[in-house]
Amino acid sequence: MPSKASDRIKAMQERAVSLAPQGPPAPPAADSAEPAAAVAAVSAHFGATLDQLVRSRTVQRIPVEQIAPDPRPEMHQPRLLPAPEELIAHGQPVPAYRELVAELLALGQSLKEQQIQPIVVYPGSAASPSVRYLILVGQRRWSAAQLVGIDAIDAIIVDPPTPAERIRIQYAENEDREEFSDMERAWALQQMKQAMDDAPWESVETRLQMSRARRQQLLRLTAFTPSQQQQIARLRLQETQIRRLHTGVRNEELTAAQVDAILYRLSQIAAERTAALSAAVAETAGGAPPRRLGIDGPTIARLVARAQRTAAPLAVVTAVPTPRWLPPLREQFVRTNQSVQRAIGRVETLGPADTEGLLSDLGQLITSLTGLMLSLQGSEDAKRET
Amino acid sequence: MQVYALALEKGGVGKTCLAVNLAAAFSRLKLRVLLIDLDAQGHATHWLGAVPASIRPEDSFLGILNGRSIVDCVRPTDEGVALLPAHPVLASLPVLLASAPNSGLFTLQDAIAQLGAPSPHYDVIVFDLAPARGPVLATALAAATRCIVPVQPEDLVMRALQALIDSFGQAQRVNPRLRGISIIRNRYATRSAGDQVYDQLLRESYREQLLKTVIPVRAALRDSAGLQQSIFRYNGPDAGEVRNLFLDLIDELINLDGAA
Numbered sequence: 256m257p258s259k260a261s262d263r264i265k266a267m268q269e270r271a272v273s274l275a276p277q278g279p280p281a282p283p284a285a286d287s288a289e290p291a292a293a294v295a296a297v298s299a300h301f302g303a304t305l306d307q308l309v310r311s312r313t314v315q316r317i318p319v320e321q322i323a324p325d326p327r328p329e330m331h332q333p334r335l336l337p338a339p340e341e342l343i344a345h346g347q348p349v350p351a352y353r354e355l356v357a358e359l360l361a362l363g364q365s366l367k368e369q370q371i372q373p374i375v376v377y378p379g380s381a382a383s384p385s386v387r388y389l390i391l392v393g394q395r396r397w398s399a400a401q402l403v404g405i406d407a408i409d410a411i412i413v414d415p416p417t418p419a420e421r422i423r424i425q426y427a428e429n430e431d432r433e434e435f436s437d438m439e440r441a442w443a444l445q446q447m448k449q450a451m452d453d454a455p456w457e458s459v460e461t462r463l464q465m466s467r468a469r470r471q472q473l474l475r476l477t478a479f480t481p482s483q484q485q486q487i488a489r490l491r492l493q494e495t496q497i498r499r500l501h502t503g504v505r506n507e508e509l510t511a512a513q514v515d516a517i518l519y520r521l522s523q524i525a526a527e528r529t530a531a532l533s534a535a536v537a538e539t540a541g542g543a544p545p546r547r548l549g550i551d552g553p554t555i556a557r558l559v560a561r562a563q564r565t566a567a568p569l570a571v572v573t574a575v576p577t578p579r580w581l582p583p584l585r586e587q588f589v590r591t592n593q594s595v596q597r598a599i600g601r602v603e604t605l606g607p608a609d610t611e612g613l614l615s616d617l618g619q620l621i622t623s624l625t626g627l628m629l630s631l632q633g634s635e636d637a638k639r640e641t
Numbered sequence: 642m643q644v645y646a647l648a649l650e651k652g653g654v655g656k657t658c659l660a661v662n663l664a665a666a667f668s669r670l671k672l673r674v675l676l677i678d679l680d681a682q683g684h685a686t687h688w689l690g691a692v693p694a695s696i697r698p699e700d701s702f703l704g705i706l707n708g709r710s711i712v713d714c715v716r717p718t719d720e721g722v723a724l725l726p727a728h729p730v731l732a733s734l735p736v737l738l739a740s741a742p743n744s745g746l747f748t749l750q751d752a753i754a755q756l757g758a759p760s761p762h763y764d765v766i767v768f769d770l771a772p773a774r775g776p777v778l779a780t781a782l783a784a785a786t787r788c789i790v791p792v793q794p795e796d797l798v799m800r801a802l803q804a805l806i807d808s809f810g811q812a813q814r815v816n817p818r819l820r821g822i823s824i825i826r827n828r829y830a831t832r833s834a835g836d837q838v839y840d841q842l843l844r845e846s847y848r849e850q851l852l853k854t855v856i857p858v859r860a861a862l863r864d865s866a867g868l869q870q871s872i873f874r875y876n877g878p879d880a881g882e883v884r885n886l887f888l889d890l891i892d893e894l895i896n897l898d899g900a901a
Contacts (some may be wrong), residue, residue, distance in 0.1 A: 268670045
């Protein structure tokens, strides 16, 4: 009964359209309580364990210059770790990274004695022709090795990971480090969402084994501008520490310039404390790297309050109201300009008298326009000098 | 996008037959359908008429594992179903997946995510799986929105069913989109008293998951496989009856998974 079947197919086609929309309705929440255990348990259930990645592979000693971070922007680690050449200028640590360099040098010294854990790399190439492997895990140890001049480091070579796998692995690795900051976590979240082709946040949470509340908390840090985010990562400010600051930004109570000023002040405080601490450490003859002294919530709340108090007068000074005469003048300029453009094509139609009259008008106009321009430039210069 | 995984650790229950005809049925409704053959035997690939000589290892899921885009590997078939074919070297897939980062748990999910951007390429994706538990089943269930299990009223099948329901529960922990598991009585006949005991067990213990449609043993399905045609292209005795049964089946699935 083919005809009957085809009728039926026609009738069903309309209903089938409901299958087409992307993204099914929200499913019941997955095991959000303890997703970390879930991935491990699932892998175990299906007969594969997480450390299988490196289990059957042997450790090799690879020259440092054959290894580099992945140069592709989407493959950058969600982490503030500049290239070794950006950390040192003229043989001295760049001031903003002084503490980081000190930590890396200490790590490098311990690597010189013994490298306990191999780094993990995969085959690939970067700008430098000597590079044969790209770093999956261990960029910090690799940077440290370069800074102290170690020639070769222990590494395990694995297959190239997909972007999402790479982010997950690096995130898990960094999560164990005490100095992994909330800003870097927020970057990892954004990268993972991108790597999963803009999958819903709940999938990203599952993959990074993070609760929904924590994810939302971390993403608040993305309200800052990119350069502010860099600064926050450099200062290793945690989300709870600067809650007052990002609340101010998200409620539009603080301008970007005010936030810049506050962050600048925080970096000054951090530098002072680091200097004081490293002096103390030097006196007691300890070789330990300087550690960040906490910048506490009250300090930040105070700075935010101060910025908000000074905000009102600041706005009056910068925003001079437009005088009433200016808009009509500018409109007139636009109209005049159009008429002049049109006149250029029609000058042949003018008699000698008209030509002379027009030339005289133009002369006067040019004189006044030049005068206006000079006085505008003069007042600009005067403002700059004060 | 609905993603159906045809799975059971027990072999010979009709996963391939269901996968091919389910895909063909959806495609008759003018939905864009992709069948991903994850079984190294490549029976679904054969059934859909792909020529073995034209399939290179990198056209199969192995290519995806090595970073190829799924769009570059997919080929059209005479059934109107797009196909990611299998290749005999897929036999190495469990080992390769196990040594991939994270045991390859999310490899298939990531590949399918590519198909969803910027706009979805397919409305329905069907996985045909080999009869085994392992990293391949894991990556399939981590990517699926529904698991479909063909069963017969037999002891060994029932044991495998229980094991699969365990696996399904595990997969749901890492895949919040995996909405449900549906049991389909396939190649079904209750002849002996023993058969009827298991039949009753299915209807009582698995009432929630059991689909109403029952696909009986039919020569039309075997013959159509030999001719490399889905039941919707095959023109033999009983073809009309079996077609209607497959339409019943997708009707039930539309009810379960439709947006309405």
